[in-house]
Amino acid sequence: MNITELFSLKGKTALVTGAAYGIGFAIAEALGSAGAEIAFCCRSEEHLKTALEGYSARGISARGSICDVTDEKQAVKMVNEIGGVDILVNNAGIIKRIPMTEMSAEDFREVVDTDLTAPFICSKAVIPGMIKRGGGKIINICSMMSELGRETVSAYASAKGGLKMLTKNIASEYGRFNIQCNGIGPGYIATPQTAPLREIQPDGSRHPFDRFIISKTPAERWGEPNDLAGAAVFLASRASDFVNGQILYVDGGILAYIGKQP
Numbered sequence: 284m285n286i287t288e289l290f291s292l293k294g295k296t297a298l299v300t301g302a303a304y305g306i307g308f309a310i311a312e313a314l315g316s317a318g319a320e321i322a323f324c325c326r327s328e329e330h331l332k333t334a335l336e337g338y339s340a341r342g343i344s345a346r347g348s349i350c351d352v353t354d355e356k357q358a359v360k361m362v363n364e365i366g367g368v369d370i371l372v373n374n375a376g377i378i379k380r381i382p383m384t385e386m387s388a389e390d391f392r393e394v395v396d397t398d399l400t401a402p403f404i405c406s407k408a409v410i411p412g413m414i415k416r417g418g419g420k421i422i423n424i425c426s427m428m429s430e431l432g433r434e435t436v437s438a439y440a441s442a443k444g445g446l447k448m449l450t451k452n453i454a455s456e457y458g459r460f461n462i463q464c465n466g467i468g469p470g471y472i473a474t475p476q477t478a479p480l481r482e483i484q485p486d487g488s489r490h491p492f493d494r495f496i497i498s499k500t501p502a503e504r505w506g507e508p509n510d511l512a513g514a515a516v517f518l519a520s521r522a523s524d525f526v527n528g529q530i531l532y533v534d535g536g537i538l539a540y541i542g543k544q545p
């Protein structure tokens with residue numbers, strides 16, 4: 284058995300949603316480095332342009348399009364234009380940090396639409412083609428909030444908990460077609476989404492949440508987007524062909540740890 288070949292993505296096309304920057308960009312770069320042709324989307328023309336420059340600077344073959352993945356028509360059009368999608372990474376996501384009793388139903392729905400309904404829409408769009416071609420890989424980007432709650436993230440936790448179960452259901456429903464659907468549950472990763480939690484305070488000290496996360500993480504650091512590269516390549520490759528419906532937590536040990544004693 285050639286282990287390097289087992290992890291190779293040569294000849295595969297991977298669609299990574301929301302891969303203009305942050306975790307999606309790092310995952311697309313990793314899949315591209317393993318040999319996949321990359322297709323990605325985001326909503327902003329400006330982000331699209333910067334991302335295309337970023338991929339090209341790294342020698343990654345990537346094509347990008349503007350697509351709001353909450354819109355089924357746009358998502359189906361994008362998938363049709365790409366042609367065969369062998370690997371789908373449902374990465375696009377948003378968070379709104381608002382105490383639940385102050386949150387509007389509209390805000391709640393927007394988060395659920397992006398973080399849960401969009402992965403359903405995109406998976407639904409690629410599965411028939413995967414079945415025709417004899418298989419495929421779907422990777423859903425879950426969260427610590429697929430397992431844990433905290434103040435202000437009721438919508439996000441509901442969506443990411445739901446995404447964990449959508450993952451298991453896709454695996455259950457389409458596993459017989461050689462489709463593997465797994466999740467990656469990143470810990471706290473330094474990206475624009477978490478920038479407000481790491482803002483330096485007016486007195487020059489670290490944000491209290493930043494200190495809290497370091498104390499909750501056995502690795503004693505925030506994750507970097509590239510920390511997710513290995514898990515993504517594994518779950519996108521033949522190396523994971525008998526792994527289905529699992530969530531691989533890449534969290535520096537957070538979920539294993541009760542926390543530092545005061």
Ligand code: NAP
Nearest residue numbers: 301303305306325326327330351352375376472474475476
């Ligand atoms: P980020 O820095 O905010 O990046 C989000 C990306 O998604 C951007 O490329 C954004 O581009 C795109 N996007 C947002 N809504 C979209 C939509 N409706 N349609 C298409 N593209 C959309 O977020 P991140 O931190 O990299 O997070 C990526 C994923 O990992 C999310 O699902 C997030 O919930 C999850 N996650 C993050 C962390 C963390 O600590 N950072 C931890 C666990 C899980 P445009 O603005 O141009 O659309």
Ligand code: GCO
Nearest residue numbers: 378426427428469470471477
């Ligand atoms: C928050 C964070 C988290 C992370 C991530 C953890 O406000 O607690 O934004 O939800 O982004 O999903 O895994």
